[in-house]
Amino acid sequence: MKAMKIINVRLGADNHLTELQVENGYFVEALSADAGPWETLDLRGQLVMPGLIETHIHLDKACIMQRCHLQEGTLAEAVAQTRAAKAGFTEDDVYRRGAQVLDKAIVQGTTHMRTHVELDPQIGLTGFHAIRRLQADYAWAITLELCVFPQEGMLNNPGTEALLCQALESGATVLGGCPYMDSDPLGQIQRLFELATRYDCDLDLHLDFDLNPEGLTVMEVARCTRLHGWGGRVTIGHVTKLSALPQESLTVLALELAEAGVQVTCLPSTDLFLMGRDVFHNKPRGLAPLAHLHACGVTCSVSTNNVGNPFTPYGDASLVRQANLFANVSQMGTVPQLLQCLAWVSSESARLLRLKDYGLLPGCRADFIVFDAPSPAAVIAEISAPVMGFKGGRQTFSRPVGTLLRP
DSSP: OOEEEEEEEBOSSSOOOEEEEEETTEEESSOOTTOOSOEEEEOTTOEEEEOEEEEEEOSTTOSOGGGOOOSSOOHHHHHHHHHHHHTTOOHHHHHHHHHHHHHHHHHTTEEEEEEEEEOOTTTTTHHHHHHHHHHHHTTTTOEEEEEEEOTTOSTTSTTHHHHHHHHHTTTOOEEEEOGGGSSSHHHHHHHHHHHHHHHTOEEEEEEOOSSOSTTOOHHHHHHHHHHHTOTTSEEEEEOGGGGGSOHHHHHHHHHHHHHHTEEEEEOHHHHHHHTTTTOSSSOOOOOOOHHHHHHTTOOEEEOOBOSSBTTBSOOOOOHHHHHHHHHHHTTOOSHHHHHHHHHTTTHHHHHHTTOTTOSSSTTSBOOEEEEOSSOHHHHHHTTOOOSEEEETTEEEEEOOOOOOOOO
């Protein structure tokens, strides 16, 4: 499809109708003289929003619960169970399970995704090759951005760094880390920054994943970010330790992150499932306090992390559901607060990933989704599912609205 006019569109909470125009996969101010015949899509007052952005997910280890045996539900058990299951991974197996999640994510409105891929001497590049195939095969509906990282440690796991470098030279564009799994957490952080500057790539680290306020490594990330001039190119995920800090200490840290340009991703489903298991009463929520971080100037996002594995035994790849879960647990219920939660799976996520052509304005890529909902805030409050989606102006899915069969 070269050109399209989308008429009777709502873009916000009011009932004002407008139209959007698409040519060659991008929104335009007006169709060009040589656009030729165009298709007209009448949305009859339905709500249009840019596609949703998944900033942190693990396609390579999704959908493996039937291979695992949960008993404690702890982070240590999840790592051990996944390590055991990973020994049996093949490229076709990773591809098939990753495709299951992508199929779900697309019909839930996700048009861009950063997926983390584990590399170590045990799995080698098997998962990486599978996700690279998915990246190509699903480009019609979703943009996949590959972040390779050392789940099993790096400095204490010889051969891992060479695999990371090989992947970065073969299509990966982001370098990840997992310092709490290394014998020298601070050393891993420092080495990852050295590699990031060598390959000119962004960093995305799993960090400070428990509820003990002691032993924070986030300040080392901030220090290295300033040292290497990597502001706006560093993201830290989980950081559940931040939820255990008093407000004064958190504010000091948040202002430091904002100044350094370190971004934060919260993974509500995983973090709620794993954190606080040693507490019977007054159980902590354990989510990174995004509202306060945002108020201090930190760029934030909400994301899925895992689907159907020991880290998160459930999930439907719906970012709207994750945003609603975060809003519910964080007690964010006003319209501005719900819109902020929506931004953390859309516009703020695009900012975190440094996407330059995101949105509905002329010049933006025509990646958009349609909701039968009264307002953007209601999409989050009601966990609305999109009724159709488009990638580069081409329709990728449709979801008919349910019909009641009244007697």
